[in-house]
Amino acid sequence: MDNTNSTEDDSCDPLTGLLDRSAFRTLLEKELEPSAGDRRPFGLIFFDIDRFKVVNYGYGVEHGDALLISLANLARKTLRNTDHVGRWGGQEFLCLLPNTDKNTTEEFAEHLRRAIETAAVHHADVNLHATASFGTACYPEDGSNSSRLLAGLGAALHQAKAGGRNRVVPASKLRPQLFGVGRMLSQALYEGRVLPAFQPIVELKSGAIVAEEALARIVSPNRSVIPASAFIEEARELQLSHLIDRSILLRTFAYCVATLQRGQARTHFVNISGNLLRHPDIVAELLAEASKSCAACANRIGALNPIVIEVTERELVEDLQAAHNMLKPFLDFGIRLALDDFGSGYSSFKYLADLPFSFLKIEGSLIRRVAEPRVRTIVQGIQRAAADLGLITLAEYIENEQIADIVRDIGIDWGQGYHFGKPVLPDAGPDSVP
8 A cells, every 4th residue: 555545445534535543553553563573664754734723714614625635635745655644633644654764754744844835725716825733753763662653743743833833843852751751641540540639629708618629640659649740741742631631530520429428518620631622532431420420429419510620721722612512511411611720811701701611710820919909900800700700710829818818808709729728639648749
Protein backbone atom coordinates (compact mmCIF):
# COMPACT_ATOMS: atom_id res chain seq x y z
CA MET A 1 0.00 0.00 0.00
CA ASP A 2 1.30 3.45 -0.84
CA ASN A 3 0.02 6.91 -0.11
CA THR A 4 -2.42 6.88 -3.04
CA ASN A 5 -5.14 5.13 -1.03
CA SER A 6 -8.29 4.00 -2.80
CA THR A 7 -11.55 5.54 -1.65
CA GLU A 8 -13.25 2.19 -2.23
CA ASP A 9 -11.43 0.61 0.69
CA ASP A 10 -13.56 0.34 3.86
CA SER A 11 -10.47 1.28 5.86
CA CYS A 12 -10.31 4.70 4.19
CA ASP A 13 -11.71 8.02 5.28
CA PRO A 14 -14.75 8.65 3.06
CA LEU A 15 -14.02 12.35 2.54
CA THR A 16 -10.32 12.37 1.70
CA GLY A 17 -9.68 8.79 0.59
CA LEU A 18 -6.82 8.54 3.09
CA LEU A 19 -6.39 5.76 5.62
CA ASP A 20 -8.73 6.28 8.54
CA ARG A 21 -7.58 6.33 12.17
CA SER A 22 -8.14 2.63 12.80
CA ALA A 23 -6.38 1.53 9.60
CA PHE A 24 -3.44 3.83 10.25
CA ARG A 25 -3.04 2.49 13.77
CA THR A 26 -3.00 -1.06 12.38
CA LEU A 27 -0.38 0.00 9.83
CA LEU A 28 1.75 1.54 12.58
CA GLU A 29 1.60 -1.60 14.71
CA LYS A 30 2.58 -3.70 11.69
CA GLU A 31 5.55 -1.43 11.03
CA LEU A 32 6.69 -2.07 14.61
CA GLU A 33 6.66 -5.83 14.14
CA PRO A 34 10.09 -7.48 13.76
CA SER A 35 11.05 -8.02 10.12
CA ALA A 36 13.77 -10.53 9.30
CA GLY A 37 14.93 -10.44 12.90
CA ASP A 38 15.08 -6.66 13.28
CA ARG A 39 12.98 -3.52 13.15
CA ARG A 40 13.65 -0.88 10.55
CA PRO A 41 13.70 2.82 11.48
CA PHE A 42 10.81 4.98 10.33
CA GLY A 43 9.53 8.52 10.74
CA LEU A 44 6.13 9.92 11.69
CA ILE A 45 4.72 13.34 10.79
CA PHE A 46 1.63 14.63 12.59
CA PHE A 47 0.07 17.87 11.36
CA ASP A 48 -3.02 19.90 12.16
CA ILE A 49 -4.51 22.68 10.02
CA ASP A 50 -4.22 25.96 11.91
CA ARG A 51 -7.46 27.78 12.76
CA PHE A 52 -9.50 25.38 10.66
CA LYS A 53 -12.74 26.51 12.32
CA VAL A 54 -12.28 29.94 10.75
CA VAL A 55 -12.85 28.26 7.38
CA ASN A 56 -15.41 25.73 8.56
CA TYR A 57 -17.60 28.22 10.40
CA GLY A 58 -16.67 31.38 8.49
CA TYR A 59 -17.25 30.05 4.97
CA GLY A 60 -19.19 26.86 5.60
CA VAL A 61 -18.65 23.11 5.90
CA GLU A 62 -18.37 22.65 2.14
CA HIS A 63 -15.39 25.00 2.02
CA GLY A 64 -13.87 23.21 4.99
CA ASP A 65 -14.28 19.86 3.24
CA ALA A 66 -12.73 21.27 0.06
CA LEU A 67 -9.71 22.42 2.07
CA LEU A 68 -9.32 19.02 3.75
CA ILE A 69 -9.50 17.19 0.41
CA SER A 70 -7.01 19.56 -1.21
CA LEU A 71 -4.47 19.30 1.62
CA ALA A 72 -4.86 15.53 1.73
CA ASN A 73 -3.98 15.39 -1.98
CA LEU A 74 -1.12 17.83 -1.42
CA ALA A 75 0.34 15.61 1.32
CA ARG A 76 0.17 12.57 -0.98
CA LYS A 77 1.92 14.45 -3.79
CA THR A 78 4.58 15.96 -1.52
CA LEU A 79 5.60 12.69 0.14
CA ARG A 80 7.04 9.62 -1.57
CA ASN A 81 5.03 6.77 -3.12
CA THR A 82 6.31 4.50 -0.36
CA ASP A 83 4.99 6.77 2.40
CA HIS A 84 1.54 6.48 3.98
CA VAL A 85 -0.87 9.30 4.76
CA GLY A 86 -3.90 9.01 7.03
CA ARG A 87 -6.61 11.25 8.39
CA TRP A 88 -6.26 10.94 12.15
CA GLY A 89 -9.41 12.90 12.90
CA GLY A 90 -11.00 16.28 12.16
CA GLN A 91 -8.29 18.44 10.62
CA GLU A 92 -5.42 16.21 11.85
CA PHE A 93 -3.29 14.09 9.52
CA LEU A 94 -0.65 11.46 10.27
CA CYS A 95 2.09 10.30 7.90
CA LEU A 96 4.35 7.25 8.17
CA LEU A 97 7.68 7.32 6.33
CA PRO A 98 9.30 3.83 6.20
CA ASN A 99 13.09 3.48 6.31
CA THR A 100 13.51 7.14 7.18
CA ASP A 101 15.83 8.73 9.73
CA LYS A 102 15.22 11.73 11.99
CA ASN A 103 16.79 14.38 9.74
CA THR A 104 14.96 13.22 6.62
CA THR A 105 11.64 13.09 8.50
CA GLU A 106 12.09 16.67 9.64
CA GLU A 107 13.05 17.76 6.12
CA PHE A 108 9.89 16.22 4.67
CA ALA A 109 7.78 17.85 7.38
CA GLU A 110 9.29 21.25 6.62
CA HIS A 111 8.80 20.70 2.88
CA LEU A 112 5.14 19.84 3.47
CA ARG A 113 4.71 22.82 5.80
CA ARG A 114 5.97 25.19 3.09
CA ALA A 115 3.80 23.50 0.44
CA ILE A 116 0.67 24.03 2.55
CA GLU A 117 1.64 27.62 3.37
CA THR A 118 2.01 28.55 -0.30
CA ALA A 119 -0.97 26.59 -1.64
CA ALA A 120 -4.29 28.17 -2.55
CA VAL A 121 -7.53 26.23 -2.65
CA HIS A 122 -10.22 27.65 -4.94
CA HIS A 123 -13.78 26.66 -4.07
CA ALA A 124 -17.05 28.39 -4.98
CA ASP A 125 -15.32 31.63 -5.99
CA VAL A 126 -13.34 31.76 -2.73
CA ASN A 127 -9.55 31.38 -2.49
CA LEU A 128 -8.68 29.58 0.72
CA HIS A 129 -5.23 29.76 2.29
CA ALA A 130 -4.05 27.74 5.27
CA THR A 131 -1.05 26.93 7.40
CA ALA A 132 -0.41 23.86 9.52
CA SER A 133 1.48 22.97 12.69
CA PHE A 134 3.68 19.86 12.74
CA GLY A 135 5.09 17.39 15.21
CA THR A 136 7.59 14.70 14.17
CA ALA A 137 8.87 11.55 15.85
CA CYS A 138 11.11 8.69 14.78
CA TYR A 139 11.45 5.06 15.70
CA PRO A 140 13.41 3.99 17.67
CA GLU A 141 14.86 7.29 18.98
CA ASP A 142 11.56 8.75 20.20
CA GLY A 143 9.81 5.59 21.34
CA SER A 144 9.82 1.81 21.18
CA ASN A 145 6.06 1.36 20.87
CA SER A 146 3.08 3.09 19.30
CA SER A 147 1.83 4.63 22.56
CA ARG A 148 5.13 6.36 23.24
CA LEU A 149 5.51 7.52 19.64
CA LEU A 150 1.98 8.90 19.46
CA ALA A 151 2.36 10.64 22.82
CA GLY A 152 5.55 12.27 21.57
CA LEU A 153 3.85 13.39 18.37
CA GLY A 154 0.93 14.86 20.28
CA ALA A 155 3.21 16.74 22.64
CA ALA A 156 5.36 18.04 19.77
CA LEU A 157 2.26 19.25 17.88
CA HIS A 158 1.00 20.93 21.06
CA GLN A 159 4.33 22.76 21.35
CA ALA A 160 4.19 23.81 17.69
CA LYS A 161 0.78 25.39 18.24
CA ALA A 162 1.74 26.96 21.56
CA GLY A 163 4.87 28.40 19.92
CA GLY A 164 2.90 30.34 17.32
CA ARG A 165 1.66 27.70 14.80
CA ASN A 166 2.93 27.10 11.25
CA ARG A 167 6.11 25.41 12.44
CA VAL A 168 7.71 21.98 12.87
CA VAL A 169 8.64 20.69 16.33
CA PRO A 170 10.44 17.31 16.64
CA ALA A 171 9.59 15.17 19.67
CA SER A 172 13.32 15.02 20.42
CA LYS A 173 13.32 18.79 21.08
CA LEU A 174 10.79 18.60 23.89
CA ARG A 175 12.00 19.42 27.35
CA PRO A 176 13.71 16.39 28.94
CA GLN A 177 11.40 16.05 31.95
CA LEU A 178 8.24 15.78 29.85
CA PHE A 179 8.39 12.05 29.23
CA GLY A 180 9.72 11.32 32.69
CA VAL A 181 6.60 12.93 34.12
CA GLY A 182 4.52 11.16 31.48
CA ARG A 183 5.88 7.76 32.52
CA MET A 184 5.24 8.53 36.19
CA LEU A 185 1.70 9.66 35.43
CA SER A 186 0.89 6.71 33.16
CA GLN A 187 2.08 4.28 35.82
CA ALA A 188 0.11 6.08 38.52
CA LEU A 189 -3.04 5.96 36.39
CA TYR A 190 -2.54 2.25 35.73
CA GLU A 191 -1.99 1.50 39.42
CA GLY A 192 -4.87 3.68 40.64
CA ARG A 193 -2.63 6.20 42.41
CA VAL A 194 -4.17 9.35 40.89
CA LEU A 195 -6.46 10.41 43.74
CA PRO A 196 -8.58 13.41 44.76
CA ALA A 197 -7.64 15.48 47.77
CA PHE A 198 -10.68 17.39 49.04
CA GLN A 199 -10.45 21.03 50.12
CA PRO A 200 -13.33 22.51 52.12
CA ILE A 201 -15.49 25.34 50.77
CA VAL A 202 -17.37 27.43 53.32
CA GLU A 203 -20.40 29.66 53.27
CA LEU A 204 -18.83 32.99 54.19
CA LYS A 205 -21.77 34.34 56.21
CA SER A 206 -22.11 31.31 58.49
CA GLY A 207 -18.66 29.74 58.28
CA ALA A 208 -20.27 26.34 57.66
CA ILE A 209 -18.64 23.87 55.26
CA VAL A 210 -21.05 23.54 52.33
CA ALA A 211 -18.86 21.99 49.64
CA GLU A 212 -15.48 20.51 48.77
CA GLU A 213 -13.29 20.66 45.70
CA ALA A 214 -11.57 17.52 44.42
CA LEU A 215 -7.94 18.34 43.57
CA ALA A 216 -5.83 15.83 41.65
CA ARG A 217 -2.83 14.31 43.42
CA ILE A 218 -0.46 11.45 42.67
CA VAL A 219 0.41 9.26 45.63
CA SER A 220 3.85 7.76 45.00
CA PRO A 221 4.69 4.14 45.93
CA ASN A 222 6.40 5.43 49.09
CA ARG A 223 3.17 7.33 49.99
CA SER A 224 4.52 10.82 49.35
CA VAL A 225 1.99 13.19 47.75
CA ILE A 226 2.72 14.89 44.43
CA PRO A 227 0.66 18.05 43.70
CA ALA A 228 -1.06 18.74 40.40
CA SER A 229 1.37 21.56 39.63
CA ALA A 230 4.08 18.90 39.17
CA PHE A 231 2.27 17.03 36.40
CA ILE A 232 -0.83 18.77 35.06
CA GLU A 233 0.88 20.77 32.27
CA GLU A 234 2.75 17.68 31.12
CA ALA A 235 -0.52 15.74 31.17
CA ARG A 236 -2.08 18.36 28.92
CA GLU A 237 0.83 18.24 26.46
CA LEU A 238 0.82 14.43 26.38
CA GLN A 239 -2.99 14.40 26.01
CA LEU A 240 -3.49 12.45 29.24
CA SER A 241 -5.61 15.02 31.06
CA HIS A 242 -8.88 13.24 30.20
CA LEU A 243 -7.61 10.14 32.02
CA ILE A 244 -6.87 12.21 35.11
CA ASP A 245 -10.39 13.67 34.90
CA ARG A 246 -11.84 10.16 34.62
CA SER A 247 -9.98 8.93 37.69
CA ILE A 248 -10.86 11.96 39.82
CA LEU A 249 -14.53 11.95 38.83
CA LEU A 250 -14.99 8.22 39.48
CA ARG A 251 -13.43 8.53 42.94
CA THR A 252 -15.42 11.67 43.67
CA PHE A 253 -18.65 9.83 42.88
CA ALA A 254 -17.70 7.14 45.41
CA TYR A 255 -16.70 9.78 47.97
CA CYS A 256 -19.97 11.63 47.43
CA VAL A 257 -21.93 8.44 48.15
CA ALA A 258 -19.89 7.84 51.32
CA THR A 259 -20.44 11.39 52.63
CA LEU A 260 -24.18 11.25 51.93
CA GLN A 261 -24.43 7.94 53.75
CA ARG A 262 -22.73 9.60 56.73
CA GLY A 263 -25.36 12.31 56.62
CA GLN A 264 -23.09 15.02 55.15
CA ALA A 265 -24.97 16.73 52.32
CA ARG A 266 -22.22 18.66 50.51
CA THR A 267 -21.60 19.86 46.98
CA HIS A 268 -18.53 18.41 45.26
CA PHE A 269 -16.60 20.48 42.70
CA VAL A 270 -14.37 18.76 40.13
CA ASN A 271 -12.21 20.44 37.49
CA ILE A 272 -12.42 18.91 34.04
CA SER A 273 -10.33 19.52 30.94
CA GLY A 274 -11.54 20.30 27.45
CA ASN A 275 -9.83 17.07 26.46
CA LEU A 276 -12.39 15.05 28.46
CA LEU A 277 -15.23 16.66 26.52
CA ARG A 278 -13.66 15.38 23.31
CA HIS A 279 -13.93 11.76 24.54
CA PRO A 280 -17.68 11.02 24.45
CA ASP A 281 -17.04 7.35 25.27
CA ILE A 282 -15.46 8.28 28.60
CA VAL A 283 -18.19 10.85 29.28
CA ALA A 284 -20.79 8.11 28.72
CA GLU A 285 -18.90 5.78 31.09
CA LEU A 286 -18.74 8.48 33.75
CA LEU A 287 -22.43 9.27 33.52
CA ALA A 288 -23.31 5.58 33.75
CA GLU A 289 -21.28 5.38 36.94
CA ALA A 290 -22.86 8.59 38.22
CA SER A 291 -26.29 7.03 37.67
CA LYS A 292 -25.27 4.01 39.78
CA SER A 293 -23.98 6.34 42.51
CA CYS A 294 -27.26 8.27 42.54
CA ALA A 295 -29.20 4.99 42.83
CA ALA A 296 -27.04 3.94 45.79
CA CYS A 297 -27.91 7.19 47.58
CA ALA A 298 -31.66 6.65 47.16
CA ASN A 299 -33.54 9.60 48.67
CA ARG A 300 -30.50 11.16 50.36
CA ILE A 301 -29.90 13.40 47.33
CA GLY A 302 -31.85 16.64 47.48
CA ALA A 303 -33.35 18.65 44.65
CA LEU A 304 -29.93 19.52 43.21
CA ASN A 305 -27.26 17.12 41.99
CA PRO A 306 -24.29 17.31 44.42
CA ILE A 307 -21.68 17.21 41.61
CA VAL A 308 -20.44 20.42 39.97
CA ILE A 309 -17.95 20.36 37.10
CA GLU A 310 -15.61 23.32 36.77
CA VAL A 311 -14.39 24.56 33.41
CA THR A 312 -12.09 27.43 32.55
CA GLU A 313 -12.09 29.71 29.53
CA ARG A 314 -8.77 28.14 28.54
CA GLU A 315 -10.38 24.70 28.26
CA LEU A 316 -13.49 25.72 26.32
CA VAL A 317 -13.56 25.92 22.53
CA GLU A 318 -14.27 29.34 21.07
CA ASP A 319 -17.42 28.16 19.32
CA LEU A 320 -20.10 28.50 22.01
CA GLN A 321 -22.53 26.11 20.35
CA ALA A 322 -19.83 23.43 20.18
CA ALA A 323 -18.98 24.07 23.85
CA HIS A 324 -22.63 23.71 24.82
CA ASN A 325 -22.97 20.50 22.80
CA MET A 326 -19.94 18.96 24.51
CA LEU A 327 -21.22 19.90 27.97
CA LYS A 328 -24.81 18.85 27.22
CA PRO A 329 -24.53 15.21 28.46
CA PHE A 330 -23.46 16.45 31.91
CA LEU A 331 -26.12 19.16 31.98
CA ASP A 332 -28.85 16.75 30.88
CA PHE A 333 -27.88 14.47 33.76
CA GLY A 334 -28.38 17.35 36.19
CA ILE A 335 -24.73 18.03 36.95
CA ARG A 336 -24.20 21.75 37.50
CA LEU A 337 -21.55 23.93 35.91
CA ALA A 338 -19.04 26.38 37.40
CA LEU A 339 -16.94 28.88 35.46
CA ASP A 340 -13.49 28.79 37.07
CA ASP A 341 -10.86 31.54 37.11
CA PHE A 342 -13.41 34.19 36.16
CA GLY A 343 -11.61 37.43 35.33
CA SER A 344 -8.49 35.78 33.88
CA GLY A 345 -9.45 35.98 30.19
CA TYR A 346 -11.13 38.29 27.72
CA SER A 347 -13.94 35.85 26.81
CA SER A 348 -15.21 35.13 30.34
CA PHE A 349 -18.30 37.34 30.04
CA LYS A 350 -19.14 35.81 26.64
CA TYR A 351 -19.20 32.31 28.13
CA LEU A 352 -21.12 33.53 31.17
CA ALA A 353 -23.77 35.02 28.91
CA ASP A 354 -24.30 31.96 26.73
CA LEU A 355 -23.64 28.86 28.86
CA PRO A 356 -25.82 27.73 31.81
CA PHE A 357 -23.44 28.25 34.71
CA SER A 358 -24.65 27.95 38.30
CA PHE A 359 -21.41 29.02 40.01
CA LEU A 360 -18.78 31.65 39.33
CA LYS A 361 -15.31 31.16 40.84
CA ILE A 362 -13.35 34.40 40.91
CA GLU A 363 -9.76 34.26 39.66
CA GLY A 364 -7.30 33.72 42.51
CA SER A 365 -4.89 36.55 41.73
CA LEU A 366 -7.74 39.05 42.12
CA ILE A 367 -8.67 37.62 45.51
CA ARG A 368 -5.08 37.75 46.73
CA ARG A 369 -5.04 41.49 45.86
CA VAL A 370 -8.58 42.29 46.97
CA ALA A 371 -7.29 44.60 49.73
CA GLU A 372 -6.15 47.01 46.99
CA PRO A 373 -8.91 49.59 46.32
CA ARG A 374 -8.91 49.18 42.52
CA VAL A 375 -9.01 45.38 42.71
CA ARG A 376 -11.73 45.50 45.35
CA THR A 377 -13.84 47.62 43.00
CA ILE A 378 -13.37 45.05 40.22
CA VAL A 379 -14.42 42.20 42.51
CA GLN A 380 -17.45 44.21 43.68
CA GLY A 381 -18.49 44.62 40.04
CA ILE A 382 -18.16 40.88 39.44
CA GLN A 383 -20.24 40.15 42.53
CA ARG A 384 -23.02 42.54 41.46
CA ALA A 385 -23.16 41.02 37.95
CA ALA A 386 -23.23 37.47 39.35
CA ALA A 387 -25.98 38.36 41.83
CA ASP A 388 -28.09 39.83 39.02
CA LEU A 389 -27.62 36.59 37.06
CA GLY A 390 -28.57 34.45 40.05
CA LEU A 391 -25.12 32.82 40.32
CA ILE A 392 -23.40 31.64 43.48
CA THR A 393 -20.00 33.30 43.74
CA LEU A 394 -16.92 31.61 45.18
CA ALA A 395 -13.62 33.27 46.09
CA GLU A 396 -10.53 31.04 45.89
CA TYR A 397 -7.14 31.52 47.56
CA ILE A 398 -8.45 33.01 50.79
CA GLU A 399 -5.30 32.70 52.87
CA ASN A 400 -5.94 34.93 55.89
CA GLU A 401 -8.65 36.59 57.97
CA GLN A 402 -8.22 39.98 56.29
CA ILE A 403 -9.06 38.61 52.84
CA ALA A 404 -11.93 36.57 54.31
CA ASP A 405 -13.42 39.69 55.91
CA ILE A 406 -13.16 41.74 52.70
CA VAL A 407 -14.79 39.19 50.41
CA ARG A 408 -17.50 38.57 53.01
CA ASP A 409 -18.21 42.32 53.16
CA ILE A 410 -18.36 42.47 49.35
CA GLY A 411 -21.09 39.83 49.45
CA ILE A 412 -19.34 36.86 47.91
CA ASP A 413 -21.23 33.72 48.85
CA TRP A 414 -18.63 31.00 49.38
CA GLY A 415 -14.90 30.90 50.09
CA GLN A 416 -12.03 28.46 49.65
CA GLY A 417 -8.38 28.56 50.66
CA TYR A 418 -5.81 27.63 53.30
CA HIS A 419 -7.51 29.95 55.78
CA PHE A 420 -10.38 27.45 55.91
CA GLY A 421 -8.45 24.24 55.33
CA LYS A 422 -5.89 22.47 53.18
CA PRO A 423 -6.75 19.63 50.77
CA VAL A 424 -7.06 16.24 52.47
CA LEU A 425 -6.72 12.76 51.01
CA PRO A 426 -9.69 10.94 52.61
CA ASP A 427 -7.74 7.91 53.82
CA ALA A 428 -4.29 9.42 54.17
CA GLY A 429 -4.60 12.41 56.46
CA PRO A 430 -3.83 16.05 55.61
CA ASP A 431 -2.23 16.79 52.29
CA SER A 432 0.35 19.44 53.09
CA VAL A 433 1.60 19.86 49.54
CA PRO A 434 0.25 23.06 47.90
